[in-house]
Amino acid sequence: MTLLLRSGQGVLTLLLCLVALVRLPLLAPDAPFPFGMETTALILLLIAIGALVSFLPIGRLARVSVLLVTAHLAAWLLIGGISGNEGQARLSYFLLIAASWLLGWRCISELAEIKPSSRQFTMALRLLIPAIFGAWILILWEAITRGAGIPFILLPPPSAIWDRITGSLPILAADVRQTILKAVLFGYLVGCAAGFIVAILADRVAFLRRGLLPIGNLMSALPIIGVAPIMVMWFGFDWQSKAAVVIVMTFFPMLVNTVAGLGASGSIERDLMRSYASGYWQTLCKLRLPAAMPFIFNALKINSTLALIGAIVAEFFGTPIVGMGFRISTEIGRMNVDMVWAEIAVAALIGSVFYGVVALAERATTFWHPSNRGG
Known part of the structure; x- marks a missing residue:
């Protein structure tokens, strides 16, 4: 063949x-x-x-x-x-x-x-x-x-986009610093950490688990274009409001995936831990959290792209005169399509690197998992 x-x-x-x-x-x-x-x-x-x-x-x-x-x-x-x-x-x-x-x-x-x-x-x-x-x-x-x-205004060739990137490095660097290094990283870390902590509490307290998970599924369906302007009104036009949007977008995927992962360990393994007189926290640290790591990293990878999308879209609704979303919205109004594509290319590159770093950390942490064996 x-x-x-x-x-x-x-x-x-x-x-x-x-x-x-x-x-x-x-x-x-x-x-x-x-x-x-x-x-x-x-x-x-x-x-x-x-x-x-x-x-x-x-x-x-x-x-x-x-x-x-x-x-x-x-x-x-x-x-x-x-x-x-x-x-x-x-x-x-x-x-x-x-x-x-x-x-x-x-x-x-x-x-x-x-x-x-x-x-x-x-x-x-x-x-x-x-x-x-x-x-x-x-x-x-x-x-x-x-x-x-x-026409370049409809679809510029990659060479024109590259020329715009190399000719606009100071502007792109300022936008990356405002959007990525401030809003995305802060919101990603806080949102994922908060989702993980609340998932542990929900696993420990039954009524939290039964009450939070349906709300988590509901919140995951909220449109970002509805959340973003509200956060801008609450936290102002600077990067803090964009970080708040990122926190909202990353919190519930981490919560839902972590709770699901904590229930992934088998009943035989849990019975074995109980036969050794292990308490809740010992079982959590030595059995359930390691078994949940693939689920946690799945949430981290999903959130790595959600955080970037959330911060850029949030900047459409109010921001200082800097930022990737601000640049895209203003340059498209001026018909500078090559600059818009330059911002998109930089965002795609950063998002891919971000995702790749999380994937490498997953391979190093969950090397024992069947999905990472033999590869």
């Missing part, structure tokens, strides 16, 4: 090259900076080499290396040639982009089938595969927006 898929992708890639060759040139005749014949020939040669590798009986690592070089070098040449020629791409240009993408797809598929021989190699593959996948999202985004001439 793998051989059939590889051969089919190779044949399809060659067919795209042949059709593109018939439909040359790549750009419209009035393009300001047309592709040279040497560049066009090099692109076709690279894609053809990558396609032919699918039929050769060579090692997987060698095939991956050739596919990696040919696919990305061809895509780099195609994107470099469209810069300054926005909206001038012809069908042959998009056919070659599609052929390069097929090579990139084949490269990812080959990487996914490699059996890692060491832990370091496993970690490298876990980073390389999503990196290539993400790179191709950006490549296709860049090629389509520039090749089709999509």
Whole structure:
């Protein structure tokens, strides 16, 4: 099946090259900076080499290396040639982009089938595969927006967003400091800690557990656009009101998950602890909390994204003249869409790093759990 898929992708890639060759040139005749014949020939040669590798009986690592070089070098040449020629791409240009993408797809598929021989190699593959996948999202985004001439105000290409990021570092740094380092971190820590403490109390006191959990489910359904303006009225326009929104959003997921986790330990284990004359707190610390750790970390990971969303949305309803939400709301009114996308990209990057840190802490803490074994 793998051989059939590889051969089919190779044949399809060659067919795209042949059709593109018939439909040359790549750009419209009035393009300001047309592709040279040497560049066009090099692109076709690279894609053809990558396609032919699918039929050769060579090692997987060698095939991956050739596919990696040919696919990305061809895509780099195609994107470099469209810069300054926005909206001038012809069908042959998009056919070659599609052929390069097929090579990139084949490269990812080959990487996914490699059996890692060491832990370091496993970690490298876990980073390389999503990196290539993400790179191709950006490549296709860049090629389509520039090749089709999509107006920047509707969807700017990644290169324009990167230029805005590098040209607005002081503004972005101030926004991150206001939103992330103040509102998000404080609200996240307080909300998660409060939810955890109240969950312990609810586990200890039956009427709290029966009364709080239904309220927790109700509060989790509250719309943030309703909570945020109320918190701004209560705590003012600075970061404290945004932190309050984050606390509300992170408190109940931690409460519900921790209570569920504390009930995850088996009855046999609890009976064994009682046979050793263990009290409530000994059983809690030595049995029930360790068993609840996957649930607690699940809440921490959920809250890592909720906190960021809550703080940014809360800034729409009143903030000093700084902050990621403030910047998004004001710049979209000025039609500075590239700045809006820059803020979105920075927020996505910080959120991913935040989530990754929590996930790494989970692996280090719950290494004994079946979900973390053998990986």
